Amino acid sequence: PPPPPKLAKEERSSALSLHKLSAQWRGVLREVKEKELREDIAVLSQAFARVLDCKDSVIKSLVTDVEEAEAQHARALGSHLQNIERLLQLQRCRLACLQEGFDAQLKALEAEFETERKAILEQHEEEIRYLQDVVLALEQNYAQDDHEATLNFQSARDDIKSKSLQEKQYSRLQQSGKMEALWEQFHAAMQSYAEAxxxxxxxxxxxxxxxxxxxxxxxMQAKKLQKLQDLVAATKARLAAQLRDNEERNWRAREEKEAVLRQLQELKNKMNQARAEAHDNLARLTAQSNAALKALAQVVEKAERVLRLAEMCRRLETEVEKVLPFYPSSLAEGELFDADRVLKEEPAEPLAQALQDYVGLERFWQRFNKARLEEQALARERAAASHQNQRLRGLLQQYLEGLSVSPEVLSKPNPLLAIEHKSRVPRFPPRPRPQL
Structure with missing residues (x-):
């Protein structure tokens, strides 16, 4: 059945009252929200102005520092160029002195080489003349000995022949006499054969x-002949031995000549090698000097960069860091004593032994760790500030959307009636629709 007219009227009036109440409440919340946002904007504008002033002052100080750094860099560069020019002048003087010394040594070596060469050539010529004289004397002695040996051999042969002929004739005569005597005796024996x-x-x-x-x-005569033949063979053997000795002496003389020539060639090769080594040493010295100049320039540049960075870091230090550059230790007295005792002990592991060499950098690592901790803290503060800035931007965007009227804004929940996306307007449960 349809609702009574009075109840429907009450429902319409309650709905109208609810709409009026929502509109009034929306206006109140809008005013409150507008006031809060205006205050926040004023605070943000003041903070932004302060930050802008700080940034301007920092920029001015940085510009001043940059100008001072450029002036210092110009002065350092000028002094560095002057030092490099002096070093180059010293290096040129040193190279000139080395070149003069090398030329003097080279001239001395050349003079010594020429002197030794002349002496060796003169000695070689004298030895050649001496060897020629020796060869000539040997040839003369050999010819004389050969002639004498030939004459002796011929005379000995003639004597032996004459002696052998005489002995042969004597033996023949003796044998013939003996044969005659024997023949007579034989005849006598034949005659007296019958007698006795x-x-x-x-x-x-x-x-x-x-x-x-x-x-x-x-x-015996045959043995004498054999002895004479042996004597002749021995004489021939002596002649052959003399020939071999002469040939051996000639061969030794040729060997000595070749050895002298080889020694002369070796001396020439050594002189050429010494000259090449001297040239290589000069080239190596020049290259090493250039490399040393480049290395010194790199070291000077690195030192200047370190000094500039140290000066910049010194300017960025706070008053507390200037007074107390190293933070106090958080360890207790007993823990500090234990740590000192452990550091004083002799390390056994290779890594601990390697770290023992870097104990002197403890202060540096303290400042480095402090800087890293401050960097992490600033990063966290920056992240928190960024998060807060995003939240404020979101609130400002909601406020601007609440002030503007558009279909998209009307389709979304009213930001002036919501705090943290929770509406303060009481919600009534929906009434069930009547079934027809």
Whole structure:
């Protein structure tokens, strides 16, 4: 059944009152929100003005520092260029002195080489003349010895021939006489053969002994001939030995000549090597001097950069850092004592031994750690400030959207009626629609 007219009227009036109340409440919240946003904007504008003034002062101080740094850089660059010019002048003087010394040593070596060369050539010529004289004397001695040996050999051969002929004739005459005597004895024996056989035997024995004696004499003569032949062979052997000795002496003389030539060639090669080594040493010295100049320039540049960075860091230090550059230790007295005792102990591990060499950098690492901690703290503060800035921007955007009227704004919840996205207007449960 349809609702009664009075109840429908009450519902319409309650809905109208609710709309009026929402509109009035919206106006009140809008005014409050506008007032808060105006105050926030004033505070932000003042903070922005202060920050802008600080930034301007910082920029002015930085400009002043930059100008001072440029002036210092110009002065340092001028002094550095003057120092480099002086170093280059010193290096040029040093190179000139080294070049003069090298030229003097080279001239001395050349003079010494020429002197030694002349002496060696003169000695070589003298040795050649001496060897030629020796060869000539050896040839003359050999010819004379050969002639004498030939004459001696011929005379000995003639003597041996004459002696052998005489002995042969003598032995022939003697043997012929003996043969005649034997023949006579043989005839006598033949005649007396019949007389006495015993007498024949005795004669036969005597003849036999004489025959043996003759054979022994013949053997002795043959031995004498053999000795003469051996003497001739020994003479020939001595001549051959003298020839070999002469040839060996000539070969030794040629070997000595070749050795002298090789020694001269080695001396020439050594002189060339010494000259090449001197040239290489001069080139290496020049390259090393140039490398040293470049390394010194890099070291000076690095030192200047370190000094500039130190000066800039010194300007950026606070009063507290200037008075107390190192933060106090957070360890207790007992812990500090234990730490000192551990540091004084001899490390056993290689890494600990390597770290022992860097104990002198403890102050540097303290300041470095302090700077890193401050950097992390500033990064966190910056992140918090950025987050707060984003939140304020969001609130300002909501406020601007609340002031403007557009379909998109009307489709969204009214920001003036919401605090942290929670509406303060009481919500009533929806009424069920009547079923037809």
């Amino acid at each position: 056989t015993e007498h024949q035997k005795t004669a036969f024995e005597g003849l036999k002994q004489k025959d043996e004696k003759s054979s022994r004499e013949i053997e």
